[in-house]
Amino acid sequence: MSLLRRTQRLLNLSSKYVSRNCRCLSDGTQLTSRRDKIKQGPSLKEFIIGDSEPVLLDRPHIPYLPENVTFGSNRKVYFDVYGCQMNLNDTEIVWSILKKEGFEKTEIEEEADIFLVMTCAIREGAESKIWHRLDHLRGFKRRRAQKNKDRPVKIGLLGCMAERLKTKLIEKEKAVDVVAGPDSYRDLPRLLALTESGQTAVNVLLSLDETYADVMPVRLNQDSVSAFISIMRGCDNMCTYCIVPFTRGRERSRPLRSIVDEARLLADRGVKEITLLGQNVNSYRDTRENPEDKERLDTQLAKGFKTVYKSKKGGLRFADLLDEVSAAVPDMRVRFTAAHPKDFPDEVLQVISERPNICKLLHLPAQSGSTTVLERMRRGYSREAYLQLVDHVKNTIPGVGLSTDMICGFCGETDEEFEETMTLMQEVDYNIAFLFPYSMREKTAAHRRYKDDVPDSIKKLRHNRMIQLYRTKSQALNQSEIGNTHLVLIEGTAPKTGQLLGRNEFYMKVVFDQCEIESQDGGRVNMKPGDFVAVRITGAKSSVLTGVPMYHSSVREFYRDVSWGERHMLRV
Structure with missing residues (x-):
C-alpha cells in the first residue's frame, strides 16, 4: 500500500471516529463523548476511603455521593x-x-x-x-x-x-x-x-487507618460509673474460626496521647473505672509517638508460641500505654481486654503488678485445651505453652485472677480432644469463663478448609458439661474468699433484692445491704453508686458474693500500706 493511500485511510478512520464520538454545535463547539467523559472522571482510587490519610478528621469525600445533601436535624x-x-x-x-x-x-x-x-x-x-x-x-x-x-x-x-x-x-x-x-x-x-x-x-469499605481517635464518644448511659475506651481496631491474627479480621479489617492502633486524654476526661466527669478495648491489646503499637526502635520486637515469643504475622519494630507498646494511663488516673480502676496468650510480654505483667489501680484479672482466652485443636484453630500455641504461661502469670502477680473463652465442638473435635479441654479447665482456676458451642462463619479459614462435622446434639452436651464444671470450680473459688475484705465499686442496686450491687477486683458481683458506714474523713455516710467500699465477704455462690460493708475507701487508700501481692498473702 502506498504512503498516500495509507494516509488517506487513516484520515477516513479518524473522520469516522470523530463523527461517531463527538457532536458539534452550530457555532462549531464540540461536545465531549461519553467515553471521553469517563476518561476525565474519577479513577478507582478516588472510591477507596481511608488509605491515603493517617487519621480521618472529617467525613470522607465520596465522589459518588452529591455534595449538596443536607443533613437531618432533630430526628x-x-x-x-x-x-x-x-x-x-x-x-x-x-x-x-x-x-x-x-x-x-x-x-x-x-x-x-x-x-x-x-x-x-x-x-x-x-x-x-x-x-x-x-x-x-x-x-x-x-x-x-x-x-x-x-x-x-x-x-x-x-x-x-x-x-x-x-x-x-x-x-x-x-x-x-x-x-x-x-x-x-x-x-x-x-x-x-x-x-x-x-x-x-x-x-461498608474497610480502612487501613481509621481509629476514630479524634471522636470523643458520648456515653449512652451518662450515669454509669464505668466506661470503655477503644485503643485499637481490627485484628491480624487470622484464627481459622474467627470472622473479626474480615468484618473489622486490619489491625491499627490509636495514638497513645488521645487515649490518655480520654481517660482523664472520663475521670473529670466522675467515671471510676475504665476498660481498654482491643481485639488483641498486647499487639498495641503507637509508632507515631516513638518511631525509634527500642532494640526489641513487639513480642518475644516463648517456646511453644508462634504468630502468622511479622512482629513490628519501634513505637510505644501496650506496657507503655498501661503505665501512662494508670499514672494519669490513679483514682480510677483500669481494666483491659482482650489479650492473646501468644504474645503476653513480661513488661505488661510488671506494670500490672506495680500499679494498684490496674485490676489483677487477666483475660487469657484458651479456646481449647487440646494442642491438635489449637493447631486447627491456628492459635499459635500448644496446651503445654498455655499452661506454662498461666504458671508464669501466677508467679509474677500473686493472687491474680484469670478469665477465659472456650469453644467446644470445633471442626473435627473428638471426644478425647474435648476431654483435654475439660482437664485444662480443671487444672486452671478460672474466676470467669465465657463458654460457647462452635458455629461456622463464612469467609473464615475454617469455612474454606474444614467441615463443621460435630453434631449439634454433641455440641450442646459438651457445652453443658463445660458450664457445669465452670460453676463447680467458680463456687469453690468464691467460697475461699469468705472472710476476706474486697474493694467494691458500687454500680447500682440488685433488681430482685434491692441490695446495693458492685464489682470487686475480679469483676465478680458483690451484693450487700444499704447502711451508714465510716467515711474517709471519719464521719458516717450512706453509700451510693460510684463509691469505693471495703466489703467483708460473708457468703458465696458461683456467680455472686455477699458481704458486709465496712468503710468508704479509694483505690490508693485501700492499697496504700501493702502491695496487692502482700495483701493477698496476708488474707490467705
Missing part, C-alpha cells in the same frame, strides 16, 4: 446494641457523630424516626437475634407508614454483620435503609440524609 434515633463491649463503644462513637449533626436520642420506640442496630457477626446465635429484631422493626416501619406518612421510619444496620452480609441485607431486607460497616460511621449523617429520597445508602 430521634433509637439504638439497638448487640454483641461485645467494642460494639457498645462503637455505638457511643456513632452517637457522638450524630449528636454533633443535630440528631436526638430516644429510648422510646414510638418516638423514634431512625432505628440503628449495632450488629454482631461472631456467632450464629448473635445474628439470629438480629434477624428477629429486624422482623419486628419491619412491622413497626409498615405500621408507621400507614398511620403517619409524613414521619417515615428509617432502619440502619451498623457494624460487623452489616459488613459481612451487605449483599444479603440489601437484597433480602427491603426495609433496611442504611448499611454501614465499622469504618464508615463518620459518613452516617450523609447516608441517612440520602435515604430521604427513598434510596438505600451503603458504605
Whole structure:
C-alpha cells in the first residue's frame, strides 16, 4: 500500500471516529463523548476511603455521593446494641457523630424516626437475634407508614454483620435503609440524609487507618460509673474460626496521647473505672509517638508460641500505654481486654503488678485445651505453652485472677480432644469463663478448609458439661474468699433484692445491704453508686458474693500500706 493511500485511510478512520464520538454545535463547539467523559472522571482510587490519610478528621469525600445533601436535624434515633463491649463503644462513637449533626436520642420506640442496630457477626446465635429484631422493626416501619406518612421510619444496620452480609441485607431486607460497616460511621449523617429520597445508602469499605481517635464518644448511659475506651481496631491474627479480621479489617492502633486524654476526661466527669478495648491489646503499637526502635520486637515469643504475622519494630507498646494511663488516673480502676496468650510480654505483667489501680484479672482466652485443636484453630500455641504461661502469670502477680473463652465442638473435635479441654479447665482456676458451642462463619479459614462435622446434639452436651464444671470450680473459688475484705465499686442496686450491687477486683458481683458506714474523713455516710467500699465477704455462690460493708475507701487508700501481692498473702 502506498504512503498516500495509507494516509488517506487513516484520515477516513479518524473522520469516522470523530463523527461517531463527538457532536458539534452550530457555532462549531464540540461536545465531549461519553467515553471521553469517563476518561476525565474519577479513577478507582478516588472510591477507596481511608488509605491515603493517617487519621480521618472529617467525613470522607465520596465522589459518588452529591455534595449538596443536607443533613437531618432533630430526628430521634433509637439504638439497638448487640454483641461485645467494642460494639457498645462503637455505638457511643456513632452517637457522638450524630449528636454533633443535630440528631436526638430516644429510648422510646414510638418516638423514634431512625432505628440503628449495632450488629454482631461472631456467632450464629448473635445474628439470629438480629434477624428477629429486624422482623419486628419491619412491622413497626409498615405500621408507621400507614398511620403517619409524613414521619417515615428509617432502619440502619451498623457494624460487623452489616459488613459481612451487605449483599444479603440489601437484597433480602427491603426495609433496611442504611448499611454501614465499622469504618464508615463518620459518613452516617450523609447516608441517612440520602435515604430521604427513598434510596438505600451503603458504605461498608474497610480502612487501613481509621481509629476514630479524634471522636470523643458520648456515653449512652451518662450515669454509669464505668466506661470503655477503644485503643485499637481490627485484628491480624487470622484464627481459622474467627470472622473479626474480615468484618473489622486490619489491625491499627490509636495514638497513645488521645487515649490518655480520654481517660482523664472520663475521670473529670466522675467515671471510676475504665476498660481498654482491643481485639488483641498486647499487639498495641503507637509508632507515631516513638518511631525509634527500642532494640526489641513487639513480642518475644516463648517456646511453644508462634504468630502468622511479622512482629513490628519501634513505637510505644501496650506496657507503655498501661503505665501512662494508670499514672494519669490513679483514682480510677483500669481494666483491659482482650489479650492473646501468644504474645503476653513480661513488661505488661510488671506494670500490672506495680500499679494498684490496674485490676489483677487477666483475660487469657484458651479456646481449647487440646494442642491438635489449637493447631486447627491456628492459635499459635500448644496446651503445654498455655499452661506454662498461666504458671508464669501466677508467679509474677500473686493472687491474680484469670478469665477465659472456650469453644467446644470445633471442626473435627473428638471426644478425647474435648476431654483435654475439660482437664485444662480443671487444672486452671478460672474466676470467669465465657463458654460457647462452635458455629461456622463464612469467609473464615475454617469455612474454606474444614467441615463443621460435630453434631449439634454433641455440641450442646459438651457445652453443658463445660458450664457445669465452670460453676463447680467458680463456687469453690468464691467460697475461699469468705472472710476476706474486697474493694467494691458500687454500680447500682440488685433488681430482685434491692441490695446495693458492685464489682470487686475480679469483676465478680458483690451484693450487700444499704447502711451508714465510716467515711474517709471519719464521719458516717450512706453509700451510693460510684463509691469505693471495703466489703467483708460473708457468703458465696458461683456467680455472686455477699458481704458486709465496712468503710468508704479509694483505690490508693485501700492499697496504700501493702502491695496487692502482700495483701493477698496476708488474707490467705
